[in-house]
Amino acid sequence: MKLLAGNSNRTLAGAIADYLDLPLTKAQVRRFADNEVFVTIDENVRGEDVFIIQSTSYPANDNLMELLICIDALKRASGKRITAVVPYFGYARQDRKTGGRTPISAKLVANLITRAGADRVLTMDLHAGQIQGFFDIPTDNLLPTPLLAADIRENYKKTDELMIVSPDVGGVVRARALAKRLDADLAIVDKRRSGPGQSEVMNIIGDVQGRRCILFDDIADSAGTLCNAAEALMANGAADVAAYVTHGVLSGAAYDRIGKSVLTELVVTDSIEQPEQSLDTCGKVRLVSCAPLIGEAIRRIANEESVSKLFD
Incomplete structure (x- = not known):
């Protein structure tokens, strides 16, 4: 080989x-x-x-x-x-x-x-x-689900407090698989996309009051969807919001947007190489190795x- x-x-x-x-x-x-x-x-x-x-x-x-x-x-x-x-x-x-x-x-x-x-x-x-x-x-x-589930268990000891959240309706199957593996509840963000890289949160489907929410998606590009969803979850009473994403595309002002957001952290795999300077400057993005x-x-x-x- x-x-x-x-x-x-x-x-x-x-x-x-x-x-x-x-x-x-x-x-x-x-x-x-x-x-x-x-x-x-x-x-x-x-x-x-x-x-x-x-x-x-x-x-x-x-x-x-x-x-x-x-x-x-x-x-x-x-x-x-x-x-x-x-x-x-x-x-x-x-x-x-x-x-x-x-x-x-x-x-x-x-x-x-x-x-x-x-x-x-x-x-x-x-x-x-x-x-x-x-x-x-x-x-x-x-499927990165077992890999990310293991990281969540390691960093969030009380999994009964967790709420796995799909940032849009299209990602429900992916989020449900993670929620099932962690034996956690599921919520869905109902959003409308007005154009490429632009989204507006309309409703939260599920009771997130007092829950530690984890947004789960496959790609974070501009990170606008994640940041808007995190704000909506906090406005609906979530205790805190983190995000787990498989592929951190993170283009344009994504790092700056994440740094200023209400997200406690964004965890991405190293499927895409991230610039060290951006990781150090932002401070909220953490890598999990998929090697x-x-x-x-x-x-x-x-x-x-x-x-x-x-x-x-």
């Missing part, structure tokens, strides 16, 4: 390599003067089971091209099986036509990865589960074992 890392999240790739006790494959993933991507694999990969670790986070297009070119390089180097390990799958929010003459970009990206030569895809907490069906190759969608989860899934795939048993 070989592990190859792109440039999107070298820290996570190193942590996965440490978990598997396997060195990262020597390779050069660099740019020409005009910013074209160039890849050289410096080790023999002929007949090997190769896993490429590359999130397609910001800059999404550059990181996606790195992934595609790495796949092509490995294919031409006679790798036996190539698995694209994409902890954060970019373009996942464009999973359907939202209006006339709009693309389904998630399907396009799935086609690109498949046609580039990937034999398998391993990702985590897809924004929409049906994206698995966009691929014509085996695709494993890892053991992804590393164990890679080990099971390489050994032809069940991945779904990770979530039993």
